[in-house]
Each structure stands twice: as structure tokens, then as C-alpha cells.
Amino acid sequence: EAGVAQSPRYKIIEKRQSVAFWCNPISGHATLYWYQQILGQGPKLLIQFQNNGVVDDSQLPKDRFSAERLKGVDSTLKIQPAKLEDSAVYLCASSSSGGRGEQFFGPGTRLTVL
Amino acid sequence: SQQGEEDPQALSIQEGENATMNCSYKTSINNLQWYRQNSGRGLVHLILIRSNEREKHSGRLRVTLDTSKKSSSLLITASRAADTASYFCATDASGGSYIPTFGRGTSLIVHP
Numbered sequence: 184e185a186g187v188a189q190s191p192r193y194k195i196i197e198k199r200q201s202v203a204f205w206c207n208p209i210s211g212h213a214t215l216y217w218y219q220q221i222l223g224q225g226p227k228l229l230i231q232f233q234n235n236g237v238v239d240d241s242q243l244p245k246d247r248f249s250a251e252r253l254k255g256v257d258s259t260l261k262i263q264p265a266k267l268e269d270s271a272v273y274l275c276a277s278s279s280s281g282g283r284g285e286q287f288f289g290p291g292t293r294l295t296v297l
Numbered sequence: 298s299q300q301g302e303e304d305p306q307a308l309s310i311q312e313g314e315n316a317t318m319n320c321s322y323k324t325s326i327n328n329l330q331w332y333r334q335n336s337g338r339g340l341v342h343l344i345l346i347r348s349n350e351r352e353k354h355s356g357r358l359r360v361t362l363d364t365s366k367k368s369s370s371l372l373i374t375a376s377r378a379a380d381t382a383s384y385f386c387a388t389d390a391s392g393g394s395y396i397p398t399f400g401r402g403t404s405l406i407v408h409p
Contacts, residue, residue: 216397218399223401224401224402225385225399225400225401225402226340226385226399227399228396228397228398228399231396231397238396239396274339274340276340283327283328283389283395284328284345285330285342285345286330286342286387286397287342288339288340288341289339290339291339
């Protein structure tokens with residue numbers, strides 16, 4: 184079974200630039216999550232989708248972050264414009280259990296904002 | 298704010314010893330999960346314990362849950378160098394939303 188795919192793996196940009204991350208969840212998983220993990224901290228949930236609907240985006244900085252999950256499969260997370268404090272690893276995860284069970288994580292995208 | 302908080306923040310032991318890490322949380326939960334993160338394999342699910350369960354085992358892992366104290370512990374027996382990683386607990390507050398919240402993690406180093 185293929186795991187959660189993310190791209191790119193690494194991205195370096197300058198502040199005020201834009202960046203987009205892509206995630207392909209495990210086939211058949213209806214729930215998709217985007218997390219931000221700053222060095223030394225645990226993952227912080229940014230947004231949770233159930234199919235193509237948003238379950239929770241209370242911690243998503245909506246003035247600069249946006250996410251979509253068209254057709255309930257792939258998802259993209261965008262930052263525009265980026266700030267220095269956005270430097271982090273962005274993790275995508277998927278689950279078949281609607282949040283009630285195990286999450287499968289992708290390898291993450293390490294973003295450095297200079 | 299994060300729901301679960303792990304303790305200790307860091308733990309250093311010798312191979313063969315047992316490692317115990319704890320997780321405390323603030324509000325009632327549906328489930329509590331433990332995850333491991335290392336540079337090689339990313340974040341990997343270890344075990345899930347439901348709010349009506351008190352103890353679960355998986356191989357060398359033993360998880361307990363005390364809902365009256367709002368705490369959980371993860372015991373790794375006979376540790377190996379390959380167990381070196383960060384360990385996180387994740388909780389989802391009860392009430393139907395099942396929104397997961399991770400703690401800051403315990404960094405475990407197992408010396409060969």
C-alpha cells in the first residue's frame with residue numbers, strides 16, 4: 184500500500200514570497216490533515232478535511248495560509264506571503280477513521296524562509 | 298494551547314533498560330494515541346487507547362490511561378538503540394469533533 188506522498192521535500196524562499204505544498208493521501212482515506220511542526224515542538228494542526236469539506240481550521244492563519252482539497256483526494260497548502268516564523272516542517276496525514284483512529288503521515292516538507 | 302504535555306522532555310538510558318514517559322492532558326478525551334518520530338521514518342503511529350480502556354500492549358510497548366488523573370504513560374521495555382526518537386501523545390477532546398492535538402514530545406536517547 185502506497186503511503187502519503189508530499190512534495191516538495193525541501194523549499195527555501197525569501198520572506199514575502201509565496202509557496203505551495205502538495206499532498207496525496209492514502210487511497211480511500213477520507214480524512215486529511217495539514218500540520219505545522221516547528222523545531223523542538225509537536226505538530227500543530229492547521230486544517231482537517233473530511234472528503235472535500237473543512238472539519239476544523241481554527242489554527243490556520245487565514246490572512247496568509249489557504250488550503251484546498253478539490254475532489255476529496257489531493258490537497259494543496261499555500262502560504263502567501265511567507266514570514267520568517269513560517270519556517271517549519273509541514274506534515275500531511277490521512278486517516279480512514281474520521282479522526283477516531285490512526286493517522287498516517289507523509290515525510291513532510293521542510294520550509295526555510297530567509 | 299496544546300492538550301497533551303509529555304514528561305520528561307528528554308530521557309537518556311542504556312540499551313536494555315526500560316523507558317517510561319508520561320502524558321498529561323486537560324479536558325476529557327475520546328482517545329489517546331502515541332506516535333514516534335525519528336529522522337528516518339517520520340511520524341509513525343504506535344498505539345491507540347480509548348477512554349474506556351485502562352491498559353494496552355503492543356510488543357515491547359505498554360500504555361496505561363488514567364482518566365481520573367487525565368494522564369497516560371508509555372513504557373518501552375528492553376529498549377534498543379533503534380528506539381531513539383521523539384515520542385508524542387495525541388489526544389482528541391470528547392464532544393464529537395475528534396480534532397487531534399499533539400504534545401511537545403519526549404526525546405528519548407538509547408545508548409548502545
